[in-house]
Amino acid sequence: MPRSLPNSFPGAEHLAAAGRSEEGEGDYRFTTLAAEQIGWVVDIERHSFACPWTAADFDEIIRDRSAVSLAMLLRETGVGYAVGYVDGVDFHLANLAIAASQRRRGWGRALLYEMLRTAREKGCQTCSLEVRESNSSGIELYRRCGFRQVGVRTGFYSMPRENALVMHAGIENF
Ligand SMILES: CC(C)(COP(=O)(O)OP(=O)(O)OC[C@H]1O[C@@H](n2cnc3c(N)ncnc32)[C@H](O)[C@@H]1OP(=O)(O)O)[C@@H](O)C(=O)NCCC(=O)NCCS
Numbered sequence: 698m699p700r701s702l703p704n705s706f707p708g709a710e711h712l713a714a715a716g717r718s719e720e721g722e723g724d725y726r727f728t729t730l731a732a733e734q735i736g737w738v739v740d741i742e743r744h745s746f747a748c749p750w751t752a753a754d755f756d757e758i759i760r761d762r763s764a765v766s767l768a769m770l771l772r773e774t775g776v777g778y779a780v781g782y783v784d785g786v787d788f789h790l791a792n793l794a795i796a797a798s799q800r801r802r803g804w805g806r807a808l809l810y811e812m813l814r815t816a817r818e819k820g821c822q823t824c825s826l827e828v829r830e831s832n833s834s835g836i837e838l839y840r841r842c843g844f845r846q847v848g849v850r851t852g853f854y855s856m857p858r859e860n861a862l863v864m865h866a867g868i869e870n871f
Contacts, residue, residue, distance in 0.1 A: 725804070727811050730759055730766035730778060737775040738768065745794040748856050765815060769795075769808045777804055779812045781824075788816035788868070790826040793835075805838050813842075813871040824868050827861035829854055839864050 730738065735755045742749040758764045758780055765788075769777040777795040781788050790812065795805045813824055827850060828835045844864040853861035 725769060725771045725776075725807065727808075728768050728770065730755070730768045730780070732756065732759055734768050734775055734778075735759075738778050741775075741778070741794050741796045742792075744797050748854070750792065765812070765819070767808065767812055767815065769804060769811075771799065771804070777808045779808050781812060781816065783816065783819050783821060786820065786822045788813070788819075788821040788824045790824055800834075806842060809838065809842050810871065813866075813868045817868050817871045822867065822869060823865060825863065825865045827853060827863055830860045830862050836862060836864075839866075842866070 728734075735752050738755055739749070739752050742755075758766055763782055764780060765783065766780045767778060768775055769779075775796075776799045777793070779790065779793040781790040781792075790809075793805070793809060793812070795808065816824060824844070825847075826839065826844070828839065830836075830849070844866040846862050847865045848863035850861040850863060852858050
């Protein structure tokens with residue numbers, strides 16, 4: 698693995714096991730999202746969400762100096778991305794996805810961990826997010842990484858209209 702991961706975050710053992718696979722799947726790295734990555738990011742986005750962000754949305758994010766974005770590359774192929782915003786001591790995680798063919802291998806957890814570590818470096822102490830209440834994989838990922846439900850936003854999402862769970866975590870240990 699190119700970077701050493703602490704044992705302190707929830708699920709670290711699982712990720713370490715993924716990184717030890719014989720195929721060398723631990724060979725991953727992160728970059729700030731760049732314009733030339735928008736193509737594969739939008740492809741993953743379209744296969745991940747009912748109301749996907751567009752290339753123009755990601756282009757705006759890249760230009761927005763208040764946005765924090767990460768691309769995850771597995772042996773130089775894009776497999777995931779995350780976007781969030783610093784809001785005082787809180788970090789608002791706005792988007793996170795892993796390519797469908799690469800799910801359940803620990804990459805979502807690794808990407809979330811890296812985003813929270815980045816937010817921590819920027820001075821954040823907590824992280825908040827909204828997630829569709831039907832999104833069991835997302836909710837479970839966040840729970841496993843220490844997030845707890847703190848509220849519900851009724852009708853927050855459209856197409857289809859759905860409630861959002863509001864989740865929150867302290868990120869001092871990331
Ligand atoms: C949610 C998502 C990012 C998870 O990525 P992933 O790489 O599959 O996640 P990981 O392999 O790191 O899984 C970490 C933990 O999340 C939970 N999890 C992930 N997918 C799950 C699923 N389909 N069902 C139940 N739990 C799941 C598990 O607890 C898992 O730990 P385990 O494998 O030890 O049981 C991925 O499914 C995705 O991109 N979904 C579409 C976009 C999305 O919903 N994003 C989140 C809301 S913004």
